[in-house]
Amino acid sequence: MTTATSAPRTPPATVGTIGATATLPPGTRVPSLPSLTGLRWVAALLVFGLHVRNFGYFGGDGNRFATWAFGAGATGVSFFFVLSGFVLMWSMSPRDHVLTFWRRRFARIFPVHLVTAAIALVMAFTLAHQAKPTPKQAMANVLLVHSWWRPWWQTLDPVSWSLACEAFFYAAFPLLALVLRRLNTRALAVLVGASIVAVMVLAWADAHHWFSETVNSFPAARLPEFLLGAAAARLVLLGRWRGPGTEASLALAIIGYFLVPQFTAGYPGTPCTLIGFALLIPAAAVADLNGLPSLWRHRRLVRLGELSFAFYMVHLLVLRAGVSVLGDSPHYGTPTGMAVTAVMFGVSLGLSWVLYEAVERPARLLLLGKRGAARSRTAQPKALSESPVARSGPRAPSAAAAPASAERDTSSPGSD
Numbered sequence: 001m002t003t004a005t006s007a008p009r010t011p012p013a014t015v016g017t018i019g020a021t022a023t024l025p026p027g028t029r030v031p032s033l034p035s036l037t038g039l040r041w042v043a044a045l046l047v048f049g050l051h052v053r054n055f056g057y058f059g060g061d062g063n064r065f066a067t068w069a070f071g072a073g074a075t076g077v078s079f080f081f082v083l084s085g086f087v088l089m090w091s092m093s094p095r096d097h098v099l100t101f102w103r104r105r106f107a108r109i110f111p112v113h114l115v116t117a118a119i120a121l122v123m124a125f126t127l128a129h130q131a132k133p134t135p136k137q138a139m140a141n142v143l144l145v146h147s148w149w150r151p152w153w154q155t156l157d158p159v160s161w162s163l164a165c166e167a168f169f170y171a172a173f174p175l176l177a178l179v180l181r182r183l184n185t186r187a188l189a190v191l192v193g194a195s196i197v198a199v200m201v202l203a204w205a206d207a208h209h210w211f212s213e214t215v216n217s218f219p220a221a222r223l224p225e226f227l228l229g230a231a232a233a234r235l236v237l238l239g240r241w242r243g244p245g246t247e248a249s250l251a252l253a254i255i256g257y258f259l260v261p262q263f264t265a266g267y268p269g270t271p272c273t274l275i276g277f278a279l280l281i282p283a284a285a286v287a288d289l290n291g292l293p294s295l296w297r298h299r300r301l302v303r304l305g306e307l308s309f310a311f312y313m314v315h316l317l318v319l320r321a322g323v324s325v326l327g328d329s330p331h332y333g334t335p336t337g338m339a340v341t342a343v344m345f346g347v348s349l350g351l352s353w354v355l356y357e358a359v360e361r362p363a364r365l366l367l368l369g370k371r372g373a374a375r376s377r378t379a380q381p382k383a384l385s386e387s388p389v390a391r392s393g394p395r396a397p398s399a400a401a402a403p404a405s406a407e408r409d410t411s412s413p414g415s416d
Helices: 034-054 060-070 073-091 098-126 135-142 158-181 185-207 219-237 246-262 267-289 299-326 334-378
Strands: none
Touching: 034 060, 034 073, 034 267, 034 299, 034 334, 060 334, 073 158, 073 219, 073 246, 073 267, 098 135, 098 158, 098 299, 098 334, 158 219, 158 299, 185 219, 185 267, 219 267, 246 267, 299 334
């Protein structure tokens, strides 16, 4: 998950257009990209809205608006996978040992995953209408391999299916990074295009039922999105990224988002937003590097972005627990529905703060030590002023980007 401990009070110093340079000098750590943390929180809100819509809190006009605004929220998972590839490629040093890389990834996602899995297990055996996992299903979820077998993909905390995809990406990334660093600019550009085409082909095949099961949760099928982000990051690091700015990229992403309902629901709509996301993430990164204005760099938005992983992991459990009080698909009027949604959001955000402060941060310190945790989050490059990427900037980004699910909860009340 992309994090930044704080947003800069003033924009990074302007460095002009990033030149066609090679990689950073040895010993230099890249600057952080707080705008990506802020963008993560915006995507989190879309996912939350999607699940609220699926739980049927709104009826009548409220439901129509919720469907219009959040019905395409499932494409947010694509944003997280692209972002994950970008951030890992951006922040991983060629000198990082493979085992060190995997240990940081484990420390980043497993503590919160284990806690929310335990909460989900307790809920399964104490609340009515909750699916009770078998021991094999529970173990597969804990080990993050459950997404490889479709009947188990939403075991325990349903959103953890995307962590299983991330675990696969993490396992493969050291080799992928080695290959990407050997590619020249033209080859990287070809890889970007090939990744987009691969997603389009998979989406088309999925929409036409070429596969016995939908591929949206199958880790290998989501790899092209991750590769797309990693290749884009490499182009930015080389100073060879040539894309529109944040405004045009955001406009393309929004247009694509509202085109999704014209396609089959679920994974087939992913290509609609893929190009917009693939342009927006590097554009936000370049804005941070060049000191350009960026709404996403606001201090509070970055702070919320830091909480977004815990928020993702807990919000669907809160909505599921709410069924015991609210009932199945209550279809409230708009004022009541908004009030109930605000309560659920507040509870989810409060619990995400508790998870972040009581589990995520302490566990990372415990598993990595203070020095390792600080290095993975806030290490400042010693020779940043000499970097060909930027002459000054905020602290280095986290080397983790674990997404949370934007997929519909097909086992939850109110889903269709």
